[in-house]
Amino acid sequence: MRLAFIGGGTMAEAILKGVLAAKLAGPTDISVGEPVAARRDLLTGDYGVAATENNLEAVKGADLVVLAIKPQDLPSLFDQLKGKLDAGQTAVSIIAGAKIATLSTGLNHGAVIRVMPNTPAQIGEGMSVWTCSKEVGEQARLLAQSVLDTVGQEVYVDDEKYLDMATAVSGSGPAYVFLIIEALIDAGVYVGLPRETSRIAALQTIYGSTKLVMESGKHPAELKAMVVSPAGTTAEGLQALERAGVPAAIVEAVNAAYLKSIKLGQG
Structure with missing residues (x-):
C-alpha cells in the first residue's frame, strides 16, 4: 500500500506511526506534503518517510491520500489538487466538519472517505468513526x-449525518475527559491530598472505571449503583454533582459541539 498525507501534524503523525508499526507500509511507501520545514525534518528524521512542501508531488502514486489539514486551509488545497487525483x-x-460533497466537488474526485478520529490515536487507543461515498471501492474501504485499525477502534456508519454526532462525542470527547480528570485532581488537593497522590488516584480511577465498563459488559448505571451505599459518601457526592447540573452540562456540551460541527460543514 502506498500512502500520502497532506498535512503532517499530530494526527497525521499518529496514523503514519501506526501504519509503520503494523507494517502495512514501509517508509518508502509513505509521502507527506507539509509546508512547515521543521515538521518535514522531524517526520523524515524520525520515520524515514519522504516529506515535501509540494502537495502534488506528495500524492503521486498513492493509493490513499489522507487529508489532514485545518478546515480553513481547504480552499487552498482545492486550488492545488482539484482534478489532480487519479481515478x-x-x-x-x-x-473536522468537511462534508463528502464539499470534498468531492472541491477535488473534482468522487472517491472520498470521511473519518472522525480522536487524539488517543497517538498511543494506538483512538476512536475513528467513518463513512464513504458510493464511488469508493471495496479494496479502498x-x-x-486496516489503516484506522492501527490507531485504535474503528466503526463504519452508512450515513454521513452520524459523523457530526461522532465529532461531538468521540472527536471532542477527550477534551471533556481531560477536564474531568483535571477537576478531580484539583478536588483531591482541595480536600487535602498531596497533588501527586491526587493525580495518581484520579488517573487510575478513571482508567480502571473505564476498563471495568468495557470488560464487564454492565451498564454504567449498574456499576454506579454498586458503589453507592445508603446515606454514604458516594451518594452525597453524586447528589452534589446532580445539584450542580453536571449530567445536563455534559449533554449541553455534546449538543453544542454537534451544532458547531454542522456549522463548519456549511462553510
Whole structure:
C-alpha cells in the first residue's frame, strides 16, 4: 500500500506511526506534503518517510491520500489538487466538519472517505468513526479500515449525518475527559491530598472505571449503583454533582459541539 498525507501534524503523525508499526507500509511507501520545514525534518528524521512542501508531488502514486489539514486551509488545497487525483486514488479526510460533497466537488474526485478520529490515536487507543461515498471501492474501504485499525477502534456508519454526532462525542470527547480528570485532581488537593497522590488516584480511577465498563459488559448505571451505599459518601457526592447540573452540562456540551460541527460543514 502506498500512502500520502497532506498535512503532517499530530494526527497525521499518529496514523503514519501506526501504519509503520503494523507494517502495512514501509517508509518508502509513505509521502507527506507539509509546508512547515521543521515538521518535514522531524517526520523524515524520525520515520524515514519522504516529506515535501509540494502537495502534488506528495500524492503521486498513492493509493490513499489522507487529508489532514485545518478546515480553513481547504480552499487552498482545492486550488492545488482539484482534478489532480487519479481515478484509482481515494481521498481520506480527517478534517473536522468537511462534508463528502464539499470534498468531492472541491477535488473534482468522487472517491472520498470521511473519518472522525480522536487524539488517543497517538498511543494506538483512538476512536475513528467513518463513512464513504458510493464511488469508493471495496479494496479502498478495506485499506482504509486496516489503516484506522492501527490507531485504535474503528466503526463504519452508512450515513454521513452520524459523523457530526461522532465529532461531538468521540472527536471532542477527550477534551471533556481531560477536564474531568483535571477537576478531580484539583478536588483531591482541595480536600487535602498531596497533588501527586491526587493525580495518581484520579488517573487510575478513571482508567480502571473505564476498563471495568468495557470488560464487564454492565451498564454504567449498574456499576454506579454498586458503589453507592445508603446515606454514604458516594451518594452525597453524586447528589452534589446532580445539584450542580453536571449530567445536563455534559449533554449541553455534546449538543453544542454537534451544532458547531454542522456549522463548519456549511462553510
